[in-house]
Amino acid sequence: MIKRTLLSFVAICLAFISQAGTIKGKIRDSKTGEPMTGATVTLANTRYWTTVQLDGTFTFRHVPAGKYQLTASAVGYQRSTPVEVVLSSDNDEKDLALSLSVSTTTLEEVQISAASGGSDNTARRIEQRSDMVQNILSARTIEISPDITVANALQRVSGVVIQRDNTGDGRYAIIRGMDQRYNNTLVNGIKIPSPDDKYRFVPMNIFPAEMLERLEVIKALTPNMEGDAIGGTMNLVMKNAPDKFIFSANGSLGYSTIFNDNPFVAFPHAGINKQSPAEIHGNDYGAAVSDFTTNNLKFYNRATPINNTLGFTIGDRFLDKKLGIILSASYQDLYKGAVSERLVPDAQPLPSPDPNTLNPSDSYVRTYSTRTNRIGLQNKIDYLFNDRNRISLFNLYLHQDQFETRYTPDSSSAGLNSTATQTLVKPEYRSRWQIQDIYNATLQGNHQLSNKVRVDWSGVYSIAKQQIPDMASYTWDQVVYREASGKTDSIRNTIPQGTSNAVTHRWQHNKDQDWAGYGNVEYKPSLFQREFAFQLGGLYRYKTRDSYNNDYALQAVNGGAPYSGLDGEELYFQATGQNKGSYTAINAQSYTAHEKVAAGYIMTRFLLVPKFQVLGGVRVENTQDDYTTVLPKTSTIGASGTIHYTDVLPSVHLKYSLQSNQNLRLSYFKSISRPGFGDLVPITDNSNEEFTFLGNPYLKHVRADNLDLRYELFPGLADQFLVGAFYKHLTNPIEYYVTNVNGPSSLYLRPQNTNEATNYGAEIVFTKYWGVFGISANYTYTHSEVTTTKRLYGLVSGSIQTQNINQSRPLQGQADHVGNFSLLLKDPRWGLDAQLALAYTGTRIVQVSPYYGLDIWGKPIAQLDLSVEKRLYRRLVFFAKINNLTNSPNKEYIKFPYTKVNANLPSGYTIPFQDGGSNYTVAQKDIYKISYLGGLRYKF
Numbered sequence: 001m002i003k004r005t006l007l008s009f010v011a012i013c014l015a016f017i018s019q020a021g022t023i024k025g026k027i028r029d030s031k032t033g034e035p036m037t038g039a040t041v042t043l044a045n046t047r048y049w050t051t052v053q054l055d056g057t058f059t060f061r062h063v064p065a066g067k068y069q070l071t072a073s074a075v076g077y078q079r080s081t082p083v084e085v086v087l088s089s090d091n092d093e094k095d096l097a098l099s100l101s102v103s104t105t106t107l108e109e110v111q112i113s114a115a116s117g118g119s120d121n122t123a124r125r126i127e128q129r130s131d132m133v134q135n136i137l138s139a140r141t142i143e144i145s146p147d148i149t150v151a152n153a154l155q156r157v158s159g160v161v162i163q164r165d166n167t168g169d170g171r172y173a174i175i176r177g178m179d180q181r182y183n184n185t186l187v188n189g190i191k192i193p194s195p196d197d198k199y200r201f202v203p204m205n206i207f208p209a210e211m212l213e214r215l216e217v218i219k220a221l222t223p224n225m226e227g228d229a230i231g232g233t234m235n236l237v238m239k240n241a242p243d244k245f246i247f248s249a250n251g252s253l254g255y256s257t258i259f260n261d262n263p264f265v266a267f268p269h270a271g272i273n274k275q276s277p278a279e280i281h282g283n284d285y286g287a288a289v290s291d292f293t294t295n296n297l298k299f300y301n302r303a304t305p306i307n308n309t310l311g312f313t314i315g316d317r318f319l320d321k322k323l324g325i326i327l328s329a330s331y332q333d334l335y336k337g338a339v340s341e342r343l344v345p346d347a348q349p350l351p352s353p354d355p356n357t358l359n360p361s362d363s364y365v366r367t368y369s370t371r372t373n374r375i376g377l378q379n380k381i382d383y384l385f386n387d388r389n390r391i392s393l394f395n396l397y398l399h400q401d402q403f404e405t406r407y408t409p410d411s412s413s414a415g416l417n418s419t420a421t422q423t424l425v426k427p428e429y430r431s432r433w434q435i436q437d438i439y440n441a442t443l444q445g446n447h448q449l450s451n452k453v454r455v456d457w458s459g460v461y462s463i464a465k466q467q468i469p470d471m472a473s474y475t476w477d478q479v480v481y482r483e484a485s486g487k488t489d490s491i492r493n494t495i496p497q498g499t500s501n502a503v504t505h506r507w508q509h510n511k512d513q514d515w516a517g518y519g520n521v522e523y524k525p526s527l528f529q530r531e532f533a534f535q536l537g538g539l540y541r542y543k544t545r546d547s548y549n550n551d552y553a554l555q556a557v558n559g560g561a562p563y564s565g566l567d568g569e570e571l572y573f574q575a576t577g578q579n580k581g582s583y584t585a586i587n588a589q590s591y592t593a594h595e596k597v598a599a600g601y602i603m604t605r606f607l608l609v610p611k612f613q614v615l616g617g618v619r620v621e622n623t624q625d626d627y628t629t630v631l632p633k634t635s636t637i638g639a640s641g642t643i644h645y646t647d648v649l650p651s652v653h654l655k656y657s658l659q660s661n662q663n664l665r666l667s668y669f670k671s672i673s674r675p676g677f678g679d680l681v682p683i684t685d686n687s688n689e690e691f692t693f694l695g696n697p698y699l700k701h702v703r704a705d706n707l708d709l710r711y712e713l714f715p716g717l718a719d720q721f722l723v724g725a726f727y728k729h730l731t732n733p734i735e736y737y738v739t740n741v742n743g744p745s746s747l748y749l750r751p752q753n754t755n756e757a758t759n760y761g762a763e764i765v766f767t768k769y770w771g772v773f774g775i776s777a778n779y780t781y782t783h784s785e786v787t788t789t790k791r792l793y794g795l796v797s798g799s800i801q802t803q804n805i806n807q808s809r810p811l812q813g814q815a816d817h818v819g820n821f822s823l824l825l826k827d828p829r830w831g832l833d834a835q836l837a838l839a840y841t842g843t844r845i846v847q848v849s850p851y852y853g854l855d856i857w858g859k860p861i862a863q864l865d866l867s868v869e870k871r872l873y874r875r876l877v878f879f880a881k882i883n884n885l886t887n888s889p890n891k892e893y894i895k896f897p898y899t900k901v902n903a904n905l906p907s908g909y910t911i912p913f914q915d916g917g918s919n920y921t922v923a924q925k926d927i928y929k930i931s932y933l934g935g936l937r938y939k940f
Contacts, residue, residue, distance in 0.1 A: 176728075277292075288579070708725075
C-alpha cells in the first residue's frame, strides 16, 4: 500500500513537471530599439512576474501548461498590449519579442526625457548623438559608485586624474595630462567662478555628487562653447523638473579608520573673529595683544568622530503640467585625517660626490585632522507658455566649512646632516577654518520663433567667496638629544635661554563675482535638399575679483623659560610697526582685479552626404584684465597692471555614422588658457605649506591646437566601446617652478611660461554586461614633453660652478598610465547593485625643481573601492560605500639614489621613510586608511 502510494506521488510530480513550460523573450524601446532594462513583465491573474535583465531579456520557468495573458510596463512608457501565450503539456517553450512606446504627446515626451536623464541609457545616447567628443557619467552611475563628491566621481572618467587634498579626497581634475589650470567648469552649460584665492579652476569637492543628473567631460570644443579649456570642460548638469511628483531622501553614517591609531584633534571656532583688527579699526590701527583670541589654539581630542550625510529631492509639475519645480538639498559632515611623512630637501643641493647631490635638511611626521561640513542647495523653476516658448530660473548654492588641525612635531632628527648631540626643534600646532561659497542664478529663455528659427538667451549672476578667518599657529622650542648611534630620544621639555615662542594670526578672504549674458540664434534652412543649421551668438562677462591678506606675528615675553603651555605665555610684538600687520607691506597680497570677456561665434552644421555630418565655425574672444594692489605707485614690482589680448579660435568636427550604433569622429579646435589672477598679480604669499608663492605679471596666456580621433560603438543600453587618440600642441604653457631667486637659502614657487609643449595619447573605454554581471574599464596612455632650463651645481676642475642645461620632461601633473576597472553586479529582480572599482594613476611630476634631476614625482597609486546597494522593500534600499580598501598611500619620490644621500651623512645616520628602492629617494608618504559609509535611500 505504501509502495503504491509513493509510486502514485512520483507519477503525479513527473506529470506536473512534464506539463511545465518556459516563457522567455526580449523587450525593447519601440523607437530606439534599446533593451528595456528594469521593465516589469507580468502573467495576468497569476503570481508570476519578473524584471527585465540588462540585456532586455526576461524568463518565466516551470510555468504550468495553460493559456496566459502577458503584459509589460515601465515608468514613462505605455503598458504593452496583452499578448496571449499558450503552453502545451509537453515542456513547451515560448520565445517572444515585445516593444514599449513612450507617451504620445509632445509635452510628455519632453518631460520623460527630463525624468530619465539620469539613466545610463540616456547617457550613452547623448554620447552617441553628441556633436563633440565627450564622456558622461549618469546620475545612476554616480549614485551606485563609491563616491559622494563630484571630485571623486571624476576619477572614474577615462583620462581623468584627481589631485587630492590633505584628507586623500579628490579636489581638482587633471584631464588628459593637462593640469587643472587647463580645464574649466560649467553648471548647466554656464561657466561659474572659483572661490580659490589665486586660481580660476573650481575645487570639485565642493559639489555633492547626488545633486547631478549627469556629469559631462567634454574633450573637444565646438564654436558655441567657451574657448578656455585645453584639457577639457566639466559640465555639471543638475536635476531637472520631472513630469510628475517625485520624492527621494537618503541618510548615512560612517567612520574613517585613520582615527583608530590617531585621535581626531579639534579646536573651538565659535569665538573666532571673522575680521582682522585692521579691518575692524582701520589699516593704521596698531593692534593690542588683547585683540587676538587664543581659543582657536586650545586643541582637544574628539573620540570616535562619526561621519554623516543627509539629502532629499522633491519635484512636481503644476498648472496643467506647465509649471515645473524641483528642489534638492544635500548635507555632508565628514571627519577625515592623514599622517604625512616628509623629507625636506635643502634649497640647494651638494656639488659632490655627484653634481646636484640631494641634500635633505630635515624630516618630520605631520598629522592632519579635518572636519568638512558641506551643504548644497539647488532649485529649478520652468514654465511652458506653449510648445514653442519656455522660460526657467535656476539657483545653486554651495557652502563648505573645513576645520583643519595640523600638528608638526619636527622631531625626527636633530638636523639630518648635523653631528651635534643636541639641537633645537620647533613643534607647531595650527588651526585653520576655511569657508567657501558658490552661488549661481541663471534666468534662461528658449523660443521657437518659426519652424526654421530658434532663439535662446541666458542672464547670469554668480559669486564665489572664500574666507580663512584667523588661521592661527603657535610654536615652542624644545631640545632633542642624540645618542652616538645617531638615534634621537623623545623630545625633552626644556628650552635654552635666549629663545622665544611664536604665535601667528592670519586673515584671508577673496571674492570672484560675475555678471554675464549669453545669446544664440539658430536658423535651419533647407538647401540642396539637405538640412542645414546655422548658428551665431556670443557672450559678455564682467568679472570683479578682490583678495585680502593680513597676518600678525607675536613673540613670548619670557622666551627663555621652560614652556608650560600657551595660557602661561605673555605675548608681545617684537618689532616696531608689526602690530599693524602685513596689509600694506611689500608682499602685495591684497588687490582688486577686473576682467571683461567679449566673445562671438558663427557655426554651421550639415550633412555633407547621408551619415556624414560636418560641424565647423570660428569663435573670437577678447580679454581685458586689470589689477590694482595696495602697494605704493612707486613700487618697483608694479602696483597695478593691464593685460589685453584677442584670440581667434577655429574648429571643425566631422562625424560619420558607420551604422546606426557606430560613429567615427575627427575633430580639430583651437583653445586657450588664461592665467589666474593670483598668477599675474606680483604677490608674495607665504601661506603655502612649503614654499613662498611669487606672482608673475609677465605671464602670457596659453594657446593650443588640438586634434581628436575616435571610433564609437554603442551595442545597446549601457554597453559601449570607444577607442581614440588625441594630440595637443601648446604655445607658452605655464608651469609652476620651485626657484631660489632670492638666494640659495630659501625656496619660492612661481608660475612661468615655456616656449612650447606637446601632449598626445590614446584612450579606450569598454563596458559590457552578461546577464546580471558586467565589466566597466577604461585606459588612457598620455605622453607630454616640455623643455626647460635647469641648474647643474657641481665641481668643475675642483671648483664649484653652476651651469644651465636643458631638460625635457613631462608636463606637471601628467600621468603616463591612467586606468579604471570595475566588476559590476546588477540584478533588478533582487534589487542588488554592487561595484568593485579600481582606479590606477601612474607616475607623474608633482613638483618641478630648479635643479636638474631633482623633480619630485608621484609613484603609481591604485585605490580599490567598493559600493553595494540592496533593495529592502520596493522603494527603500540600503547602500554602503567603502573607500581605499587596500589602504593605498600616496608616495612621492626624487630620482636620486638614497644610498648616495646616506653616504654624505655622518657615520651611523640614515635618512628616514625609505622603502628599499635603491634608485630613488622617498620624499613624502601620505597615509589615509579605510573609510566606511552606510545608509538608507527612499524613492517615491
